[in-house]
């Protein structure tokens with residue numbers, strides 16, 4: 001299965017992506033995680049992304065798409081993947097189409113997790129608190145002011161992406177305000193239906 005999860009910061013994409021990765025035995029490709037790793041390793045990409053991430057702005061499309069394209073060619077993506085946090089702009093969505101088309105692969109489902117934006121700040125605060133309590137580093141962009149910027153960026157850029165996937169018939173919107181289990185159940189129901197309706201072949205012939 002090749003799955004895209006869309007949703008604002010704090011919607012629960014990461015949690016659901018990890019659940020799906022275990023269930024379908026396919027990797028979770030989080031562009032946020034990949035970029036944070038690049039920042040930590042002080043790579044060239046990391047240096048270009050660091051300030052933008054810190055201020056809640058999006059990293060330029062060519063950088064992010066390059067990171068994703070490299071990752072998609074790894075062997076573990078051959079039978080599928082879950083994209084978490086990508087695409088976030090229409091240019092990224094179009095570039096992803098080109099990359100997949102060149103490998104005769106396609107996305108099976110795009111799941112948009114819809115949440116009440118008023119609840120996001122509380123969720124992000126909880127995430128930061130949980131990290132603090134478990135001795136994990138707290139994300140520097142999990143800060144109330146930066147969060148406002150991240151939500152604004154998301155809202156500004158995601159609409160054409162959502163429309164694009166709706167037009168091509170891949171979009172499924174779910175209610176992300178319930179419990180983690182309830183959200184998982186909705187996603188599982190969608191993916192079960194998709195698996196029945198789409199001929200999900202093991203992609204022996206494709207590079208993914």
Ligand code: AMP
Pocket residue numbers: 009031032033035052053054056057058059060061064084085086087088089092141150
């Ligand atoms: P996330 O962990 O998905 O909340 O992403 C953290 C930050 O990484 C975002 O606020 C952006 O600065 C950057 N980022 C992650 N994914 C993308 C993307 N697809 N396009 C542009 N910037 C991204």
